[in-house]
Amino acid sequence: MASRILSDELLRAIRDRAAAHDKANDFFDDDLAELKAAGYLAALVPESMGGPGLGLQDLVHEQARLAGAAPATALGVNMHHVWTGVARFLHDRGDSSMDWLLREALAGEVFAFGYSEAGNDLVLLGSRTQARPDGEGGYTFHGRKIFTSNSPGWTRLGTMGLDEEAGVIVHAFITRDGGGVEILDDWDTIGMRASQSRTTVLDGAHAPADRVMRKVAPGPTLDPYVLGIFTSFELLTASVYAGIADRALELAVETVRTRMSMKTGKAYAQAPDIRWRIASAALAQDGVWPQFDQAAAAIDAGQNLGAAWFRQTAGIKVRATETARYVVDEAIRSSGGSTYFNRSELGRLYRDVLAGIFHPSDDESAHATVAQSLLGPIE
Numbered sequence: 001m002a003s004r005i006l007s008d009e010l011l012r013a014i015r016d017r018a019a020a021h022d023k024a025n026d027f028f029d030d031d032l033a034e035l036k037a038a039g040y041l042a043a044l045v046p047e048s049m050g051g052p053g054l055g056l057q058d059l060v061h062e063q064a065r066l067a068g069a070a071p072a073t074a075l076g077v078n079m080h081h082v083w084t085g086v087a088r089f090l091h092d093r094g095d096s097s098m099d100w101l102l103r104e105a106l107a108g109e110v111f112a113f114g115y116s117e118a119g120n121d122l123v124l125l126g127s128r129t130q131a132r133p134d135g136e137g138g139y140t141f142h143g144r145k146i147f148t149s150n151s152p153g154w155t156r157l158g159t160m161g162l163d164e165e166a167g168v169i170v171h172a173f174i175t176r177d178g179g180g181v182e183i184l185d186d187w188d189t190i191g192m193r194a195s196q197s198r199t200t201v202l203d204g205a206h207a208p209a210d211r212v213m214r215k216v217a218p219g220p221t222l223d224p225y226v227l228g229i230f231t232s233f234e235l236l237t238a239s240v241y242a243g244i245a246d247r248a249l250e251l252a253v254e255t256v257r258t259r260m261s262m263k264t265g266k267a268y269a270q271a272p273d274i275r276w277r278i279a280s281a282a283l284a285q286d287g288v289w290p291q292f293d294q295a296a297a298a299i300d301a302g303q304n305l306g307a308a309w310f311r312q313t314a315g316i317k318v319r320a321t322e323t324a325r326y327v328v329d330e331a332i333r334s335s336g337g338s339t340y341f342n343r344s345e346l347g348r349l350y351r352d353v354l355a356g357i358f359h360p361s362d363d364e365s366a367h368a369t370v371a372q373s374l375l376g377p378i379e
């Protein structure tokens with residue numbers, strides 16, 4: 001069984017293009033084509049279905065390597081992997097209802113994750129988008145999704161909306177060529193620019209009955225589909241930021257070996273305070289990977305922790321993204337003012353790493369999850 005797909009050569013090519021995509025604020029279509037050709041989009045498809053059969057533990061490491069080359073590419077592709085992760089989560093637990101998605105990923109379809117909505121801090125547990133029944137078991141969707149990464153590249157969009165009459169949240173998939181979708185050209189951010197996470201306006205986008213995956217009551221749930229989204233999203237998204245931190249540390253080590261001090265006549269790598277900074281960043285980052293490995297291996301092994309998954313994976317996401325910010329910060333302080341120029345890779349990582357704090361679970365929601373697990377719900 002494969003545990004790696006991305007060759008060093010492919011990662012080098014992707015890294016070489018990352019600065020240009022960032023500067024032009026355009027989509028990583030060349031990276032996407034090469035990742036697809038390498039079979040990366042089918043990474044999680046089991047061998048029994050003709051795929052390479054990577055596990056989630058393998059994929060978090062691959063995503064981190066990709067993020068070390070091009071963070072925005074890794075974040076965009078991440079949203080595709082979140083869906084293959086959900087399908088695999090269910091498949092490994094004897095539920096074949098999303099095997100179609102694994103087959104489509106193998107056939108080259110590209111998935112995106114159209115869930116976020118303006119002002120919806122209920123995230124998976126509520127929706128401002130309307131899901132209207134089509135009378136045949138399917139739904140049309142009407143609403144506005146924000147920050148849809150991979151916007152120029154997706155062919156299938158996983159989304160959700162509220163069926164107001166039935167009082168259920170409908171999780172379903174629409175296709176780009178099925179119509180009823182407008183993608184706005186409104187992505188101009190300080191970081192993660194090539195992810196092109198544009199606004200998606202749904203105005204009648206149709207999901208037929210066989211692409212309606214779940215109808216769940218709003219509010220907390222242990223539905224395996226929702227659990228699959230949560231665990232897959234938290235770990236895979238966090239791995240992108242862990243990859244940024246790994247790369248920042250690598251760059252800082254390289255830089256301080258050649259950055260010379262006039263005061264001492266030696267490289268900064270010999271300066272005790274710089275050594276302390278770099279060691280301090282590494283000490284923090286060293287604590288991150290064992291957490292990924294433990295949780296992802298448990299998911300791959302089919303373990304079921306029920307509600308405890310929420311606390312565990314939200315915790316990893318917050319610790320990994322906050323640690324990544326700290327590591328990039330220390331890397332920049334060690335490497336000096338040259339990183340303040342737009343041409344600097346570390347400067348770009350500094351902009352990209354900030355996005356980590358906005359993804360679910362954000363700091364507030366992770367704290368609420370942990371508090372709830374310790375103290376019960378707020379009365």
Ligand SMILES: Cc1cc2nc3c(=O)[nH]c(=O)nc-3n(C[C@H](O)[C@H](O)[C@H](O)COP(=O)(O)OP(=O)(O)OC[C@H]3O[C@@H](n4cnc5c(N)ncnc54)[C@H](O)[C@@H]3O)c2cc1C
Nearest residue numbers: 079113114115116118119147148149192197355358359360
């Ligand atoms: C780089 C990046 C990529 C992302 N990719 C994806 C993705 O692929 N799929 C996905 O689903 N999510 C994605 N997200 C979205 C992310 O998970 C958050 O949902 C998003 O960052 C919004 O965060 P917020 O609620 O803190 O933003 P806020 O700034 O609080 O709100 C976002 C917008 O909504 C408006 N708003 C806030 N409250 C209301 C209200 N009550 N009524 C009307 N408008 C309101 C704000 O004015 C603002 O324009 C991505 C985020 C980033 C940063």
